[in-house]
Amino acid sequence: MLRNWNATTPALDEAVVIRLRRAGDERALAELAQLESRPLPEGPLVVAELDGSLVAALPLAGREPALADPFRPTRELVGLLEVRRRQLRTGVARRARVALRAPARA
Numbered sequence: 001m002l003r004n005w006n007a008t009t010p011a012l013d014e015a016v017v018i019r020l021r022r023a024g025d026e027r028a029l030a031e032l033a034q035l036e037s038r039p040l041p042e043g044p045l046v047v048a049e050l051d052g053s054l055v056a057a058l059p060l061a062g063r064e065p066a067l068a069d070p071f072r073p074t075r076e077l078v079g080l081l082e083v084r085r086r087q088l089r090t091g092v093a094r095r096a097r098v099a100l101r102a103p104a105r106a
Helices: 023-036 075-101
Strands: 016-020 045-050 053-059
Touching: 016 075, 023 045, 023 053, 045 075, 053 075
Parallel strands: none
Antiparallel strands: 016 045, 045 053
């Protein structure tokens, strides 16, 4: 299949996975950071895999921009990472508010 590497959208037949960083991701994350000439962000990350390869990562905390493979179509994936980060942040904040309002158990 011919591929336009300048495309911003993954092909329809490519599997996309959005998940939290795992211990086994360190090498792939270090490679992403090197491609971007930036340090690897510390702390929790939400990452995007494209056909089993880690191609983008976004810190859950702060406002650091995403790390993304400049040679793969990642623009829409970064958008999905931003949506997932908002969902996770909202869920954490909601659980914290509920915990603060819950009556103490004896």
